[in-house]
Amino acid sequence: MQIQRRALRPHDVLIDVLYCGICHSDIHTARDEWKSMMPTVYPSVPGHEIIGRVVAVGSEVTKFKVGDIGGIGCIVNSCLDCDACDADREQNCQHGASFTYNTPDKISGGHTLGGYSDKIVVPQHFVIRIPPGADLAATAPLLCAGVTTFSPMQHWKVKGGQRVGVIGLGGLGHIAVKLAVARKAEVTIFTTTLGKVADARRLGAKEAVMWDDAEAMKRLAGQFDLLISTVPQAYSMQPFINLLKLDATLVNVGAMDALQGIGGLSLVFGRYSVAGSVIGGIAETQEVIDYCATRGIKADIELVRPDQINKAYDRVVNKDVRYRFVIDMASLKRA
Helix, strand or coil, rough: CCCCCCCCCCCEEEEEEEECCHHHHHHHCCCCCCCCCCCCCCCCCCCCEEEEEEEEECCCCCCCCCCCEEEECCCEEECCCHHHHCCCCCHHCCCCCCCCCHHHHHHHCEEECCCCCEEEEEEHHHHHCCCCCCHHHHHHHHHHHHHHHHHHHHHCCCCCCCCCEEEEEHHHHHHHHHHHHHHHCCEEECCHHHHHHHHHHCCCCCCCEECHHHHHHCCCCCCCEEEEEECCCCCCCCCHHHHHHEEEEEEEECCCCCCEEEEEEEECCCCCCEEECCCCCHHHHHHHHHHHHHHHHCCCCEEECCHHHHHHHHHHHHHCCCEEEECCCHHHCCC
16 A cells, blocks of 8 residues: 655655565564454554654754664654653653554544555654665664563663573564673573574573473472563563572563463562563663664564565564564665
8 A cells, every 4th residue: 555654744754665674573563462351443554663764854863874774663652741751651651652653643633554565654763774884684673673672681780690591582582681790690481482492592591491391390489580571462471470589570571461370479579579570661672782783682673675574574484484574665665
């Protein structure tokens, strides 16, 4: 379909989209799987892991010039004046952030349309600077999956010598492993896919454990300083809560529906916490991009053409991707 992007305002940047990652949130939205919480407004254009080239700037833009490479993550607008925005937490804007797709577009009207597109217009504040020399396609997933897993590590102050467990080895999980290993934490992966065990070690995890390995789960009880759950659907969390040290936290960054199987008695006796975290603000997104660039951290990706998106969606759901699909939007321009 044809998307009519708005004319540039003074602080706007026009991005020619080169690459856009496929996040599981795109699938949930396209298939209206979050209808009870965030119903999909059709026509829907997903995509919030966007890398592209600046092709035009508004008259008051100072952050970018034509020819620069910019990234757009999950947020394209917020009030920039509430307590949350003042604290660089635009994702928690008290007047409602505009996410990159499927939220009200407070500038142009209608609803926002994301990065599965040729071009996109975004205020300069919400565009991320991409360091020179970056692998553009493999950097795109860091704009969502990267900051989504980086932010809780920042908040809970993950450091060397701590034990960090990553629940689920997918698009978010594989980046979480790389980020935690970069902090010199001792990382354990929990997966339901036997074929990912070797991958976990390749990514830097010390150990990979199958969920149904009762002996391993018993051996690891009370061992972890932080658990990061990246699984996109609800599951019984109690077996993992049992792995926490006293006063430690399991933070959910994946499942958006009702959490399951949490025993109140176990929480009070261990003073355990079950928390949530959603993406990160613009400053933190820039921070993770720069952090990864200086350490050579990037996503493990498989490039697909736009005409392969439906098949890619099915493969994501079937856990058949290692580990993030990225749409080569530039293939449209080369065709």
